[in-house]
Amino acid sequence: xxxxxxxxxxxxxxxxxxxxxxxxxxxxxxxxxxxxxxxxxxxxxxxxxxxxxxxxxxxxxxxxxxxxxxxxxxxxxxxxxxxxxxxxxxxxxxxxxxxxxxxxxxxxxxxxxxxxxxxxxxxxxxxxxxxxxxxxxxxxxxxxxxxxxxxxxxxxxxxxxxxxxxxxxxxxxxxxxxxxxxxxxxxxxxxxxxxxxxxxxxxxxxxxxxxxxxxxxxxxxxxxxxxxxxxxxxxxxxxxxxxxxxxxxxxxxxxxxxxxxxxxxxxxxxxxxxxxxxxxxxxxxxxxxxxxxxxxxxxxxxxxxxxxxxxxxxxxxxxxxxxxxxxxxxxxxxxxxxxxxxxxxxxxxxxxxxxxxxxxxxxxxxxxxxxxxxxxxxxxxxxxxxxxxxxxxxxxxxxxxxxxxxxxxxxxxxxxxxxxxxxxxxxxxxxxxxxxxxxxxxxxxxxxxxxxxxxxxxxxxxxxxxxxxxxxxxxxxxxxxxxxxxxxxxxxxxxxxxxxx
Ligand code: MSP
Numbered sequence: 001x002x003x004x005x006x007x008x009x010x011x012x013x014x015x016x017x018x019x020x021x022x023x024x025x026x027x028x029x030x031x032x033x034x035x036x037x038x039x040x041x042x043x044x045x046x047x048x049x050x051x052x053x054x055x056x057x058x059x060x061x062x063x064x065x066x067x068x069x070x071x072x073x074x075x076x077x078x079x080x081x082x083x084x085x086x087x088x089x090x091x092x093x094x095x096x097x098x099x100x101x102x103x104x105x106x107x108x109x110x111x112x113x114x115x116x117x118x119x120x121x122x123x124x125x126x127x128x129x130x131x132x133x134x135x136x137x138x139x140x141x142x143x144x145x146x147x148x149x150x151x152x153x154x155x156x157x158x159x160x161x162x163x164x165x166x167x168x169x170x171x172x173x174x175x176x177x178x179x180x181x182x183x184x185x186x187x188x189x190x191x192x193x194x195x196x197x198x199x200x201x202x203x204x205x206x207x208x209x210x211x212x213x214x215x216x217x218x219x220x221x222x223x224x225x226x227x228x229x230x231x232x233x234x235x236x237x238x239x240x241x242x243x244x245x246x247x248x249x250x251x252x253x254x255x256x257x258x259x260x261x262x263x264x265x266x267x268x269x270x271x272x273x274x275x276x277x278x279x280x281x282x283x284x285x286x287x288x289x290x291x292x293x294x295x296x297x298x299x300x301x302x303x304x305x306x307x308x309x310x311x312x313x314x315x316x317x318x319x320x321x322x323x324x325x326x327x328x329x330x331x332x333x334x335x336x337x338x339x340x341x342x343x344x345x346x347x348x349x350x351x352x353x354x355x356x357x358x359x360x361x362x363x364x365x366x367x368x369x370x371x372x373x374x375x376x377x378x379x380x381x382x383x384x385x386x387x388x389x390x391x392x393x394x395x396x397x398x399x400x401x402x403x404x405x406x407x408x409x410x411x412x413x414x415x416x417x418x419x420x421x422x423x424x425x426x427x428x429x430x431x432x433x434x435x436x437x438x439x440x441x442x443x444x445x446x447x448x449x450x451x452x453x454x455x456x457x458x459x460x461x462x463x464x465x466x467x468x469x470x471x472x473x474x475x476x477x478x479x480x481x482x483x484x485x486x487x488x489x490x491x492x493x494x495x496x497x498x499x500x501x
Contacts, residue, residue: 001039002039002247003034003040004041004043004235004248004250005030005041005042005043005044005252006027006044006251006254007045008255008256008259009045009230010047010048010076011048011053012049012071012072013057013058014072015075015304016072016075016079016305017304018288018302018303018304018305020076020079021079021083021305021317022288023254023285025083025321026396027254028085028452029391029396029452030252030254032086032455033388033452035086036448036470037473038473040247041088042247043086043088044088044091044230044234044238044251045090045091046092046230046234047072047073047076047090047091047092048093048223049069049073050065050093050209050223051129051226052126052204052223054068055207056127066094077090082305082309083309083314083317084318084456088238089238091234093230097237098229098230098233098237099211102211103211103212103214103221106221107214109160109274112273112275114161115158115159115202116199117156118199119157120159120201121155123141124151124153125150128145128146130224131200132150156205157202157204158201158202159199159201160201160225160269160270160273161199161273162200162265163196163197163199164269165269165272166193166197169193169197169268169269170190170193172268173193179282180264180281180282180284181281181393181394182328189260193265200266201222203216203220203221203222204219204220204221205218205219207220210223210226211226224262228262228266229270232251232276235249249276249277250277250279251280252279252281253282253283254282254285254394255282256285256286257284257285258287264282285328287330288330288332289330289331290333294330308338312342313493314456315455316341319341319346320341322453323341323345323404324337325397327394327397328394342493342496343496347493347494347495349411350492350493352411353407353410353411353414353443354443354461354492355489355491358465358488358489360439361486364419364423364436365432365433365436367485368484369437369440369465369484370482371433371482371483372436373434375434377438378409379405379408379409380409380442380445380477383403383406383445383446383475384445387402390402391452399449400453403449406442406446413442417435422435440484441477441478441479441480444465444480445479447462448470448471448475451470457492457493460489461489464486465484465486467480
């Protein structure tokens with residue numbers, strides 16, 4: 001089965017911050033997990049480079065938009081590598097192949113009769129690249145997101161007949177209750193549709209930085225139309241000489257809640273207008289907050305993800321943000337929270353369990369995992385199935401909770417059994433065998449499942465256990481016999497200095 005997962009493409013008007021790393025890590029966790037299940041995965045991320053957000057930022061900096069895009073796109077690419085994302089392609093909307101395909105699809109929408117000439121009059125936020133209704137303004141004529149004064153615009157544009165898709169969209173929602181999740185976002189998008197859809201501008205007359213409208217080169221295609229199409233165009237040129245569209249389309253999108261309307265309303269309508277299948281699903285996550293505020297460049301409260309990873313490591317970041325904030329909701333993160341979970345959960349619970357288990361296998365069984373029947377540990381039984389189920393529902397936090405319950409169960413188990421005491425008497429040899437086997441198997445099972453979240457850590461531990469296989473079909477606790485030779489393992493989460501209070 002194919003599994004095509006995407007992130008939003010990020011604006012290159014500024015440097016990346018942790019909010020941007022968030023969706024990419026989420027998509028990577030899903031991609032890695034699905035590969036472990038043997039799915040044929042394609043994972044796409046990239047940068048959104050056209051339109052006013054980038055053109056205006058470049059102007060403020062006194063550079064050309066392409067120069068700014070080249071520089072910042074590179075930073076997003078660095079981030080993707082640094083967070084250890086296994087994306088199969090990195091799209092840039094300035095790629096000539098993307099631009100050509102955008103023109104092809106927009107021409108199709110035009111030829112199918114959904115484009116007309118008209119005049120736009122109203123407010124437009126260049127930072128959002130969004131046309132604002134009166135209900136979306138605050139303090140008279142300010143953008144509710146960026147709090148900047150908006151000018152009333154009047155432009156002759158090409159329009160996309162979004163209103164023609166009112167009924168098809170309502171039907172799409174009625175037929176597919178899981179199409180947009182969580183449910184609250186499904187309801188939000190549906191009620192937006194039910195309020196009645198207005199036609200939208202498909203082009204911009206005053207802007208030069210974009211893809212020319214194929215039948216009217218005096219205008220460029222509106223940046224959101226250009227950007228949304230990335231999910232579709234990428235498959236046509238990601239592999240030279242090969243078109244992957246039939247193999248992977250339709251996609252599963254992960255997005256933040258601020259761009260719901262574009263993805264859950266405009267995007268499927270565009271695809272219907274072009275005669276292309278709509279996405280399989282859209283999952284909407286919340287915001288990472290700093291001191292209760294959305295982390296954003298305009299509010300000046302961003303965390304630099306590179307700094308966090310320098311300090312705590314990539315795996316810790318990948319773990320922490322999904323453990324601390326329920327994926328789908330908004331939630332606060334903090335340096336103190338990072339330290340707390342690093343020390344109490346990663347170092348003490350998981351790291352310690354690993355090092356003491358390996359040490360006991362070394363000491364009591366010459367480094368060879370004994371063969372035995374696994375101890376009855378409910379939290380471990382059926383764990384891969386439960387984790388898969390949660391991840392099928394894009395419940396990244398729920399899946400992690402399942403895994404962590406198992407880690408805690410293993411810790412209680414070793415604490416209750418006290419093998420170091422039993423080892424003093426040869427008569428307990430069988431029991432020791434069972435304990436050590438259960439610990440090795442429990443650690444193997446949780447680590448195979450954790451590897452989607454913390455790939456390097458899990459890999460190191462599985463190597464030390466002599467069980468490097470990541471396949472989910474053998475991840476069940478007790479699925480492997482004893483006999484593996486264990487190796488050395490340096491501390492997985494060395495103690496870090498906590499910041500002075
Ligand atoms: N370029 C558009 C997306 C086009 S997709 C066809 C865009 N870019 S963005 O860089 O501004 O934001 C990209 C994503 O990052 C959004 O989904 C947004 O929600 C997410 N985040 C930005 N800040 C965030 C947080 N503080 N927390 C979580 N995600 C946030 O919009």
